[in-house]
Amino acid sequence: xxxxxxxxxxxxxxxxxxxxxxxxxxxxxxxxxxxxxxxxxxxxxxxxxxxxxxxxxxxxxxxxxxxxxxxxxxxxxxxxxxxxxxxxxxxxxxxxxxxxxxxxxxx
Amino acid sequence: xxxxxxxxxxxxxxxxxxxxxxxxxxxxxxxxxxxxxxxxxxxxxxxxxxxxxxxxxxxxxxxxxxxxxxxxxxxxxxxxxxxxxxxxxxxxxxxxxxxxxxxxxxxxxxxxxxxxxxxxxxxxxxxxxxxxxxxxxxxxxxxxxxxxxxxxxxxxxxxxxxx
Numbered sequence: 149x150x151x152x153x154x155x156x157x158x159x160x161x162x163x164x165x166x167x168x169x170x171x172x173x174x175x176x177x178x179x180x181x182x183x184x185x186x187x188x189x190x191x192x193x194x195x196x197x198x199x200x201x202x203x204x205x206x207x208x209x210x211x212x213x214x215x216x217x218x219x220x221x222x223x224x225x226x227x228x229x230x231x232x233x234x235x236x237x238x239x240x241x242x243x244x245x246x247x248x249x250x251x252x253x254x255x
Numbered sequence: 256x257x258x259x260x261x262x263x264x265x266x267x268x269x270x271x272x273x274x275x276x277x278x279x280x281x282x283x284x285x286x287x288x289x290x291x292x293x294x295x296x297x298x299x300x301x302x303x304x305x306x307x308x309x310x311x312x313x314x315x316x317x318x319x320x321x322x323x324x325x326x327x328x329x330x331x332x333x334x335x336x337x338x339x340x341x342x343x344x345x346x347x348x349x350x351x352x353x354x355x356x357x358x359x360x361x362x363x364x365x366x367x368x369x370x371x372x373x374x375x376x377x378x379x380x381x382x383x384x385x386x387x388x389x390x391x392x393x394x395x396x397x398x399x400x401x402x403x404x405x406x407x408x409x410x411x412x413x414x415x416x417x418x
Contacts, residue, residue: 234381
């Protein structure tokens with residue numbers, strides 16, 4: 149039962165990471181690509197870590213502090229990922245990367 | 256003066272808890288090292304975490320604890336939204352850049368709103384200049400959801416008690 153839940157978390161996490169990668173390839177310009185990677189990576193990574201956390205909690209319960217460290221990882225991903233996305237967005241905007249409009253060529 | 260002592264104490268407790276959780280070694284040497292380091296960090300940087308008004312800290316943390324699950328749900332929605340747009344054969348995107356003003360004042364509130372916008376469906380913050388947000392939206396509907404309805408601004412204002 150536990151294995152099924154863990155595998156489900158890992159699978160959904162990997163699904164979102166793959167969607168992020170596909171979006172990176174399919175979307176037409178820098179800004180829209182950041183939409184795909186910035187969002188999907190956050191949830192994908194967090195779901196994968198939650199899966200690992202559950203697995204560790206039940207199979208290696210003599211070292212519960214590892215779970216705490218994984219929780220800290222989740223927290224930091226939630227703070228740093230949008231911030232990094234924002235930094236990329238802002239520097240692209242400031243240096244004049246043109247946003248793609250409907251009907252334009254792919255960049 | 257009371258405010259400063261309180262700030263140092265809270266920072267010290269947070270730092271030492273962090274030390275205990277990350278080191279996981281509970282002998283005298285490591286505990287002493289942790290105590291000393293936490294004390295030094297607390298003395299130097301207590302005003303970075305706790306600023307002045309200590310009465311509001313508890314209720315703010317409580318409100319933040321309510322805000323976070325809502326934000327998590329928004330993140331799931333955002334990912335499904337992006338997944339739909341990525342995997343749809345016709346790629347239903349129509350990007351535009353919108354600007355709107357906010358009434359929020361403190362840096363922490365602005366950062367929370369900016370990160371929340373980035374994590375919620377279809378929008379990414381580009382920049383904040385003097386309380387004016389520039390946001391890149393991937394299509395019309397998420398842009399309108401942000402500007403017309405303003406739920407998120409209201410929620411962030413609630414958490415940091417700025418009306």
